[in-house]
Amino acid sequence: MLDARDISVRLGRSEILKGIDFAAKPGQLTAICGPNGSGKTTLLRAMTGDLPCTGTVTLNGRDIAHLAPWELAAMRGVLPQASALAFPFTVLEVVEIGLSRGRAAGQTRAAMQALARVDLAHHAGRPYQSLSGGEQQRAQLARVLAQVGAPTDADGPRWLLLDEPVSALDIAHQLEVMQIARDFADAGGGVVAVMHDLNLTAMFADRIVLLAEGHVLSAGTVAEVMTSETLSRAYGCRLQVGTAPPPGTPFLLPHAARLAAE
Amino acid sequence: MVALTDPAALDAPAPPDRLARARRLHLWLALALVAISLASLTVGATGVQLLDVAGSLARGEALSRIERVVLLDIRLPRLVMGLAVGAALAVSGAVMQGLFRNPLADPGIVGVSAGAGLGAILAIVLGGLLPPALLGLAGAHLVPLAAFLGGWISTLLLYRVATRRGQTSVATMLLAGIALAALSGAVSGVLVYMADDTQLRDLTFWGLGSLAGASWTKLAAALPILLIAVSGAMLLGRSLNALALGEATAAHIGIPVQRMKRLAILCVAAATGAAVAVSGGIGFIGIVVPHLLRLASGPDHRALLPNAALLGAALLVGADMISRSVVAPAELPIGIVTAVLGAPVFLWILLRQRGVVDL
Numbered sequence: 001m002l003d004a005r006d007i008s009v010r011l012g013r014s015e016i017l018k019g020i021d022f023a024a025k026p027g028q029l030t031a032i033c034g035p036n037g038s039g040k041t042t043l044l045r046a047m048t049g050d051l052p053c054t055g056t057v058t059l060n061g062r063d064i065a066h067l068a069p070w071e072l073a074a075m076r077g078v079l080p081q082a083s084a085l086a087f088p089f090t091v092l093e094v095v096e097i098g099l100s101r102g103r104a105a106g107q108t109r110a111a112m113q114a115l116a117r118v119d120l121a122h123h124a125g126r127p128y129q130s131l132s133g134g135e136q137q138r139a140q141l142a143r144v145l146a147q148v149g150a151p152t153d154a155d156g157p158r159w160l161l162l163d164e165p166v167s168a169l170d171i172a173h174q175l176e177v178m179q180i181a182r183d184f185a186d187a188g189g190g191v192v193a194v195m196h197d198l199n200l201t202a203m204f205a206d207r208i209v210l211l212a213e214g215h216v217l218s219a220g221t222v223a224e225v226m227t228s229e230t231l232s233r234a235y236g237c238r239l240q241v242g243t244a245p246p247p248g249t250p251f252l253l254p255h256a257a258r259l260a261a262e
Numbered sequence: 263m264v265a266l267t268d269p270a271a272l273d274a275p276a277p278p279d280r281l282a283r284a285r286r287l288h289l290w291l292a293l294a295l296v297a298i299s300l301a302s303l304t305v306g307a308t309g310v311q312l313l314d315v316a317g318s319l320a321r322g323e324a325l326s327r328i329e330r331v332v333l334l335d336i337r338l339p340r341l342v343m344g345l346a347v348g349a350a351l352a353v354s355g356a357v358m359q360g361l362f363r364n365p366l367a368d369p370g371i372v373g374v375s376a377g378a379g380l381g382a383i384l385a386i387v388l389g390g391l392l393p394p395a396l397l398g399l400a401g402a403h404l405v406p407l408a409a410f411l412g413g414w415i416s417t418l419l420l421y422r423v424a425t426r427r428g429q430t431s432v433a434t435m436l437l438a439g440i441a442l443a444a445l446s447g448a449v450s451g452v453l454v455y456m457a458d459d460t461q462l463r464d465l466t467f468w469g470l471g472s473l474a475g476a477s478w479t480k481l482a483a484a485l486p487i488l489l490i491a492v493s494g495a496m497l498l499g500r501s502l503n504a505l506a507l508g509e510a511t512a513a514h515i516g517i518p519v520q521r522m523k524r525l526a527i528l529c530v531a532a533a534t535g536a537a538v539a540v541s542g543g544i545g546f547i548g549i550v551v552p553h554l555l556r557l558a559s560g561p562d563h564r565a566l567l568p569n570a571a572l573l574g575a576a577l578l579v580g581a582d583m584i585s586r587s588v589v590a591p592a593e594l595p596i597g598i599v600t601a602v603l604g605a606p607v608f609l610w611i612l613l614r615q616r617g618v619v620d621l
Contacts, residue, residue: 049513085507093560098291
């Protein structure tokens with residue numbers, strides 16, 4: 001379980017998160033959605049330990065405030081929204097940076113497999129800084145995958161915390177990356193992803209936590225949260241949710257929403 | 263189901279291992295270091311030759327007094343000082359650049375060198391105002407001691423300014439370092455204005471940097487600090503690699519970021535403070551050596567730090583040889599040699615990298 005209780009975050013005078021409860025189960029892909037400024041990334045960063053916050057966050061039953069950095073790193077990998085790199089490391093070297101100690105022998109192989117998983121094995125020797133934004137994002141995902149290793153083992157489930165993992169990607173790689181997250185959850189790991197694209201979310205996620213103005217507006221299965229009424233309230237505009245062809249996931253056509261507004 | 267991943271790609275060959283190549287460089291640099299050290303022992307104004315000395319030792323003859331003094335009391339402490347200071351300056355540069363995630367960073371930037379410099383100038387100009395008893399106690403150590411203290415105080419001050427709730431902001435620290443350097447420069451300027459002619463000569467010589475003052479007494483004070491600082495920095499390789507991805511990501515990878523930053527700052531302050539104290543302002547080693555090594559064998563700090571220690575030591579001993587021989591029997595301040603050698607290399611690196619990789 002990833003369990004966050006009564007999380008509040010203040011930045012300066014403004015309260016970004018106001019007493020949020022959040023829970024995600026292993027074996028599931030939990031999406032955090034909501035309009036700009038609703039606190040999605042802040043919630044994720046509070047749960048990764050990046051932001052000072054009040055409340056408690058437990059991962060597999062252990063309070064993250066009491067875990068050493070390397071213990072946390074063994075349990076979960078974090079993909080930030082954007083990553084700058086200071087020195088001319090190659091793509092492979094960037095992935096290897098994420099690998100913990102004691103794996104030196106199989107290190108390169110593990111890193112190459114992670115790169116192959118995100119369709120970048122052929123760029124392994126290139127300078128990371130020469131990749132496009134989308135390729136860099138995938139290289140970072142490979143780093144995170146290499147870091148956490150198997151989705152679950154004797155020590156319990158591993159977690160992927162992804163901040164807008166597909167924001168810079170083309171449609172094919174959006175699907176590919178979401179499929180990687182889906183496979184990780186199906187294999188017993190836990191995935192929490194901040195998502196902007198509601199249709200991708202509907203296709204791949206099990207649960208949605210919908211934030212608005214620092215509160216949880218709605219949380220539940222995709223079908224429970226993705227209703228015209230809830231989404232319209234969250235985003236402050238009229239939105240209409242339809243049903244895609246079988247297996248019948250909900251979908252949202254912004255076009256339809258605009259027509260509805262007129 | 264999307265399957266962009268070609269199963270065959272899972273066995274794609276890994277690119278060449280730059281870390282292994284960088285580690286092979288250890289050996290070559292160590293050999294170069296030994297060669298240049300032997301050369302340095304044999305070069306000097308008195309014409310005492312290492313080979314002659316080795317010959318007489320082999321024949322079982324005792325060394326003449328002049329040979330003993332020149333080799334053991336003049337050239338050897340100077341060589342050891344050059345090795346230690348060169349390694350310390352180069353490693354401080356590499357650590358600073360890793361910490362600030364900026365390949366142009368240098369210990370000078372965080373104000374350690376400036377603070378140490380201010381300490382030394384204070385001692386040179388105002389040292390005479392100290393009570394005679396205290397002055398007698400400090401003796402020849404006054405200037406180095408003051409330089410060392412200045413370096414430490416500026417580092418501590420900087421750390422207080424840039425650290426809040428256990429988090430060090432690198433941006434604040436850089437800006438505070440610039441402010442500190444400007445302040446030290448201003449105070450130093452006033453002191454230089456106040457100085458008399460003899461002091462002015464001392465200041466100039468010290469400011470340009472030199473190993474001429476090397477002695478076993480000075481080494482006894484500085485060498486332990488330099489050694490501890492350089493060895494401590496060797497522990498930082500993996501952390502500095504992770505830090506290249508940003509502080510947050512380094513923490514996610516499992517690096518205790520605050521602790522490692524504290525160690526890095528301590529190492530740099532100690533190494534730079536002690537180096538400036540015994541040898542004055544020797545520039546460019548800290549910025550050129552890590553640059554050259556990154557070009558030669560990649561940026562992996564696990565190999566870069568030891569390589570920087572070796573190359574920094576070799577370069578400084580080499581520069582010292584040049585400084586002792588071009589105008590022999592007089593000598594140039596070594597800072598002039600490192601600047602003349604280092605500045606063009608530095609500019610060349612900048613030109614070379616422009617447009618290739620945006621640093």
